[in-house]
Amino acid sequence: MKVALLSEYRKFQWIDREIAEPGSGEVQIRVSFASICGTDMHIFNGDFHPRTPVPFIPGHEVAGIVERVGPDITGFSPGDKVAVDPLIWCGECPACKANHYPACNSLKLIGIDVDGGFSEYINIDQKMLYKAPAKVPVEHLALTEIYGIGFHACNRAGVIPGDSLAIWGAGRVGQVILQAARTITDAPIFMVDIVEKRLQIATGAYKNIIPLNVLKEDPIETIWKHTAGKGTDIAFEAVGHPLFPDKTVHPVRGAIQSIKGGGRVCVLGLADDPAPIVFKELIWKEAMIIASRVSHGEYPTVIDKLDKGALKPEALISGIMPAHQIQEAFEKVEQDPANYLKILLQFKD
């Protein structure tokens, strides 16, 4: 088989590898599509060193077809269409024992901590596989992982019908929060970003979206105007590393300023720098900050929503490229982020 090996940082090689036999409890997947994620861009650059040393095979947003099954497998058969959940939790730490897997002390992901799915075949523990109905396009199934992040964030924040939202960051994570939220609430959703094209993805896909470009207007003023001075029920922060920090309000602070009294802020951005929070702004509202990491049990919901046509995967997919052009695909995403939200790599049909 062929694999896309990150042989050194910033350099992929499309090379031959032996296909390993699926072990006990494992299923062999013929990878159809794998999606490139923001984390993959960091791995590519070496930002995740030493967590992700080279040579390495990334890829944690993966879908494909069952090729064959290892010993003792009963729930999967060749030909099944499956999405891969990349999470490996230890099952032993206090968080795992409390059934709080995203907080596992030693949470690992395939494609980040161990070789992943940028590969024509991969053997995966059956616990990490979710079957999809035949009519769900397998390219859309490759977005299950990132959609899971959106649905998990909505679950963590407790989004209910009628909730108005402000989503800070209209990138990959912000867009999946939006799509997940739109399966729950029709109320106004403010999308906040600095890149018009990212805002347009949201307004092009849904009604009742108010785009806010923080470089062009004061987002808080607009949110207050549109909500008759109340603020939104919930705000999400999905920026991470804000650009133009001198010209824009920090997204975590902006999210706190967006919400109504008694509202909730859900943070997802993985910044290394401290965020300037004025806690008084939170305390006056007696508001809550909630963190959301990866997903936990949302795969069946995502697959069901894809099956029912309740999500808009076409709005996320900026292009599909053959997997052997992986180097070019990564360079495109890096050089032109406004036009390349998500590229899917096509491995096998």
Ligand SMILES: NC(=O)c1ccc[n+]([C@@H]2O[C@H](COP(=O)([O-])OP(=O)(O)OC[C@H]3O[C@@H](n4cnc5c(N)ncnc54)[C@H](O)[C@@H]3O)[C@@H](O)[C@H]2O)c1
């Ligand atoms: N918690 C989780 O489970 C989880 C999962 C995946 C990614 N993440 C993190 O979420 C963050 C977003 O990831 P992504 O893949 O969507 O990245 P992305 O680059 O696609 O999106 C970030 C968006 O923020 C916008 N932005 C930049 N500066 C801004 C500013 N000053 N104000 C408003 N918007 C601004 C960018 O234009 C971009 O559209 C990252 O920190 C990532 O590491 C968290």
Ligand SMILES: [Zn+2]
């Ligand atoms: Zn990802």
Ligand SMILES: [Zn+2]
């Ligand atoms: Zn654990």
